[in-house]
Amino acid sequence: MRLYHFFFVLLLWVSGSLAASVTCSRGVLNLQSISETTHRYIPIRGTVPLYWQTFLHPESVRGLEISPTAYMPIPGNWNGLKSANGKLPGIGWGTIVIHVIPPTKPTKLALKIPAIRTAYTLFVDSMVLASAGVPGNSLERSAPAYQPQIVTLPLKTEPYDLIFNISNFSNNKGGPWQPMYIGESASLYQMHSLSVLYDVFIAGLLFFFVIINLTNYQFNRTIFSRGVIFPLAGFTLAILIRTMLTGERILYFLLPNISSEFFVRVEYVALFSAGVLYHHFIHNLYRGVSSEAIRKYVFYAGIAFILLAILLPVQYSSNFVILFHVNIFVIMLYQIYLSYSSRRTYKSSSIVNIISIIVMFIAALHDMKESNGNGSMLSLSPLASFFVILVQTVLLTRSQANVYRERALMEVDLTKINNTLLRFVPKQIFTILGTTPDKVTLGMKKDSIFTIMFADIRGFTALSERMSPEMNYTFINRFLSVVTPVVTSYNGFINNFMGDAFVAVFPTSAVDAVKAAQEIQHIMASGDQFDSFMLKEPLLLGIGIDYGAATLGIQGGETRMENTLLGPTVRCASRLEELTKSTGAAILVSQRVTMELPESMCEGRSFGSDSSGIIQLQIYELYAGTDSAETKRKRRTEQLVNDVVELMTEKKYREALEILATVSSDILKYDRGITYLLNRVREALGIYEVGQ
Numbered sequence: 001m002r003l004y005h006f007f008f009v010l011l012l013w014v015s016g017s018l019a020a021s022v023t024c025s026r027g028v029l030n031l032q033s034i035s036e037t038t039h040r041y042i043p044i045r046g047t048v049p050l051y052w053q054t055f056l057h058p059e060s061v062r063g064l065e066i067s068p069t070a071y072m073p074i075p076g077n078w079n080g081l082k083s084a085n086g087k088l089p090g091i092g093w094g095t096i097v098i099h100v101i102p103p104t105k106p107t108k109l110a111l112k113i114p115a116i117r118t119a120y121t122l123f124v125d126s127m128v129l130a131s132a133g134v135p136g137n138s139l140e141r142s143a144p145a146y147q148p149q150i151v152t153l154p155l156k157t158e159p160y161d162l163i164f165n166i167s168n169f170s171n172n173k174g175g176p177w178q179p180m181y182i183g184e185s186a187s188l189y190q191m192h193s194l195s196v197l198y199d200v201f202i203a204g205l206l207f208f209f210v211i212i213n214l215t216n217y218q219f220n221r222t223i224f225s226r227g228v229i230f231p232l233a234g235f236t237l238a239i240l241i242r243t244m245l246t247g248e249r250i251l252y253f254l255l256p257n258i259s260s261e262f263f264v265r266v267e268y269v270a271l272f273s274a275g276v277l278y279h280h281f282i283h284n285l286y287r288g289v290s291s292e293a294i295r296k297y298v299f300y301a302g303i304a305f306i307l308l309a310i311l312l313p314v315q316y317s318s319n320f321v322i323l324f325h326v327n328i329f330v331i332m333l334y335q336i337y338l339s340y341s342s343r344r345t346y347k348s349s350s351i352v353n354i355i356s357i358i359v360m361f362i363a364a365l366h367d368m369k370e371s372n373g374n375g376s377m378l379s380l381s382p383l384a385s386f387f388v389i390l391v392q393t394v395l396l397t398r399s400q401a402n403v404y405r406e407r408a409l410m411e412v413d414l415t416k417i418n419n420t421l422l423r424f425v426p427k428q429i430f431t432i433l434g435t436t437p438d439k440v441t442l443g444m445k446k447d448s449i450f451t452i453m454f455a456d457i458r459g460f461t462a463l464s465e466r467m468s469p470e471m472n473y474t475f476i477n478r479f480l481s482v483v484t485p486v487v488t489s490y491n492g493f494i495n496n497f498m499g500d501a502f503v504a505v506f507p508t509s510a511v512d513a514v515k516a517a518q519e520i521q522h523i524m525a526s527g528d529q530f531d532s533f534m535l536k537e538p539l540l541l542g543i544g545i546d547y548g549a550a551t552l553g554i555q556g557g558e559t560r561m562e563n564t565l566l567g568p569t570v571r572c573a574s575r576l577e578e579l580t581k582s583t584g585a586a587i588l589v590s591q592r593v594t595m596e597l598p599e600s601m602c603e604g605r606s607f608g609s610d611s612s613g614i615i616q617l618q619i620y621e622l623y624a625g626t627d628s629a630e631t632k633r634k635r636r637t638e639q640l641v642n643d644v645v646e647l648m649t650e651k652k653y654r655e656a657l658e659i660l661a662t663v664s665s666d667i668l669k670y671d672r673g674i675t676y677l678l679n680r681v682r683e684a685l686g687i688y689e690v691g692q
Contacts, residue, residue: 022182024048026071030101031109031182041112041183041191047071048096050078050175052088055135055165056095058126072096074180077117077173090174091315093137093167101159109153110185111162112192114178115249118144118170118260123163124154133260135167144170144260147252150192152185170261172318192248199247202382206240209389220400227284229396231277236389238274242267243382261314268309268317274385275328276302278360281392282335282353286342298331325364332361349395356388426493429563432507432552442561445553451513451593452550452569453492454577455483455520456501458540464500476500478530479539483520490516495552495565503565503573510547510589510596517543517587518624525627544576545589547596572617575610579619582679583607584672586626591618605638607673608645621673630670637663637671644677653684 022029024046049068070081070088079090102109113122119133119142133145154160168174181188213233217225244251245267252263279298283290305324309317335357343350363384430436432446457463457479464472476499483502484494492506492513506513524539550567576588594602607619623631640659647656660678668675 024074024098027068027097028099028101029182031103032101040187041181043179043181044074044098045179046074048074048098050081051095051097052078052083053093053137054095055093055137056097056163058123058161058163061097061161061163069094072175075114075176075178077177078175079173090172091169092174093135093142093165096164096166096176098162098164099159100153100162102156104157106155106157108155108185109182110150110188111153112148112150112181112188114148114176114180115146116164116166116176116178117174118142118146118168120164120166122151123161123165125160129153135165136169137167139169142167142169144168145252146249146260146263148248150189153182170264170314172315196248196250199243199250199382202386203240203243203250205386206236206243206382206389209393210236210240212393216396216400227287228281231281231284232389232392232396235274235277235281238270238277239382239385239389241270242274243385245270247382264314265309265317268314268321269306271321272302272305272309272324275324275331279331279335282338282357285349285353286338286346289342289345290338294331294334298327301327328364329361332357332364336361349399352391352395356391359384360388425563426495428493428505428507429495429552433554440554440561442554442556442558445551447549447551448507449548450550450552450565450569451492451506451510451545451547451596452565452573453487453504453506453513453517453543453545454501454573455504455517455541455543456577458542458581460500475530482523486519486523487516490519492516495563501577503570505552505565510545510593511598511601513545513547514587514589514593514597514601514622514624517545518622521586521624521626541586542577542580543587544573544578544580545587545593546570546573546576547590547592548572568615572615575617576619579607579610579676582672583619583621583676585621587622587624589620589622591620594620605634605641605673606645607641607676608648633670634673637667637674641673641677644674644681648677648681648684651684653681656681657685 022031022033022042022044024044026047027049029044029046048071050070050072051066052069069083070078072078072081074096077090078088078092078094081088113120113130113132116132119135120131121128121135122130130149130151132147132149134141134143136142164176166175181191183191210233213229213236217229217233220229245263249263252260276298279295283295305320308320336354339346339350339353339357346353363381366380366384425437430440432448433440433444434446435444464475467475479500480494480497480502487494487504490506490512491508492504494502495505496503504513504516506516521541521543524541527538530539546569548567548569550565550569552563552565554561555564556562572590576590580586580588601624602622603624604620604622607621610617610619623634626634640663644656644659647653647659656677660674660681663674663678668678
């Protein structure tokens with residue numbers, strides 16, 4: 001069936017449910033005036049005789065001369081009916097009789113019987129036509145059942161009686177409290193099918209919104225979602241359960257082996273829970289404006305009602321439904337006031353919320369009307385609840401869409417800010433510290449093994465004196481922009497810029513640091529990147545590298561922080577860079593670095609141990625950072641250097657001095673490493689004359 005067909009039939013059904021009823025006057029139902037073309041089915045309204053505490057059968061009804069105990073309204077409850085012995089209670093049993101005068105033209109009729117509180121048997125001509133539960137004259141002999149059904153009546157032209165034996169020991173009210181419908185059989189069965197379809201349709205929509213809201217909550221666990229989305233999902237679930245337990249009572253047919261009393265308890269729990277959850281939703285929607293005291297009252301009152309529904313027998317807990325509705329009416333009036341008073345702050349939702357609460361108010365009045373025996377076939381509660389849930393879900397979705405839109409814009413701004421900050425602070429630092437820029441705190445640190453590189457331009461002071469301040473500034477930026485990508489390409493990062501010098505950290509391996517140093521030296525030696533500065537001489541760079549323990553952390557104050565490196569490895573790398581000035585080496589590394597390198601990268605010479613600092617340092621020069629001509633010259637004196645270093649290690653300084661004295665002045669001019677050894681030997685012997 002297409003969608004518009006469904007709504008067309010639904011419209012016919014609603015119009016039929018609002019059509020004029022047929023009057024049952026003191027138990028006589030005259031159907032001769034029914035026009036088959038005007039009304040296919042109509043509700044039965046009026047009064048019927050009630051024989052209290054008596055079960056009548058068809059044989060005893062014929063020629064019955066006893067007067068009824070009272071005439072009760074239909075639909076209605078027998079509670080409070082006046083009899084000779086006073087007002088009737090809700091608990092008890094009896095018989096109602098409807099004398100049917102059929103249409104003059106033989107018509108196949110059917111009767112739609114709602115849920116009668118709380119068990120009944122229907123007789124027609126000595127035949128049991130329908131039953132629900134087991135009617136009895138005591139609690140032990142009866143069994144309740146809330147099962148709407150439709151039955152086909154005998155095809156007759158003569159009058160006949162509909163005899164209902166009814167008992168109620170499971171509710172505070174008894175009797176046929178919802179309207180019965182009588183009419184042409186095919187139309188009535190179609191109406192019944194449509195009524196079931198209506199309940200299934202509403203239940204399906206409610207289930208869909210339960211999934212939508214729970215999914216929304218699952219993927220958006222914020223204070224807002226816990227306070228607003230989750231209560232709305234719970235409210236929707238409660239209404240879904242109640243929808244399947246009222247109207248055509250779908251769950252009763254899906255789970256026939258479960259007792260009716262259990263289903264009634266669940267229905268009451270769902271009803272009471274819905275009231276609590278909806279107010280919790282409204283309270284958090286207007287948080288800061290809504291009264292916390294009223295929220296607590298609604299919560300604890302709801303818990304009390306739920307406990308009563310669970311712990312007490314249904315015949316007692318059903319007495320509290322009216323009290324609950326009264327509480328809900330008062331709370332709804334407060335919710336309307338709350339929405340109205342917040343209309344300036346919440347312009348987009350306050351009016352819609354007022355309309356939604358009014359719709360819920362009307363639905364609650366409809367529920368109360370039904371429970372008092374003035375119901376209709378068209379159940380407004382599920383439809384009204386669905387309307388409210390639909391509206392609130394749309395509003396929340398729109399609100400969250402705005403939040404996500406604003407969050408996306410904020411994320412774009414934050415990304416820009418973070419990218420800007422990361423140009424000042426290396427992002428690798430946050431990875432090492434195991435945090436993000438927004439969570440960095442003063443004192444965060446990481447103790448680990450790092451390879452530290454210090455680098456400095458040789459003779460930059462003299463070079464800078466020949467440049468203007470602007471050119472000086474441009475030159476430094478060009479130099480640093482050249483070396484930074486090289487360091488980054490070998491898994492390192494620049495930790496500090498210090499004018500014409502920098503400090504780099506390589507968290508992975510010493511091999512990366514040495515390869516980066518070699519590439520930087522080749523770039524500097526070529527000079528291609530600095531042609532615009534018209535340098536007279538090639539740029540020389542001294543690089544010192546050490547490998548070992550260091551601490552990377554955040555220091556400073558609460559208003560300004562920066563990253564720092566501390567530890568003996570840092571000091572040793574700095575000393576190695578300083579020693580490149582006196583040794584004339586392009587790259588100096590410690591023995592710890594050489595132990596991490598493959599043999600192919602270790603070509604060079606050792607300068608032995610340097611004890612000028614607190615830590616004794618084994619110095620090693622790598623040839624890879626020098627040009628080929630200089631490397632050849634150093635290879636020619638490599639054996640001499642090795643012999644001198646070996647004698648110095650054995651503290652044979654005189655013998656070392658004798659070897660160095662044989663070195664020509666030409667060699668001393670181009671190999672400053674030998675001059676460095678000569679000065680160390682003289683210092684060890686106490687000879688402080690200048691011989692460089």
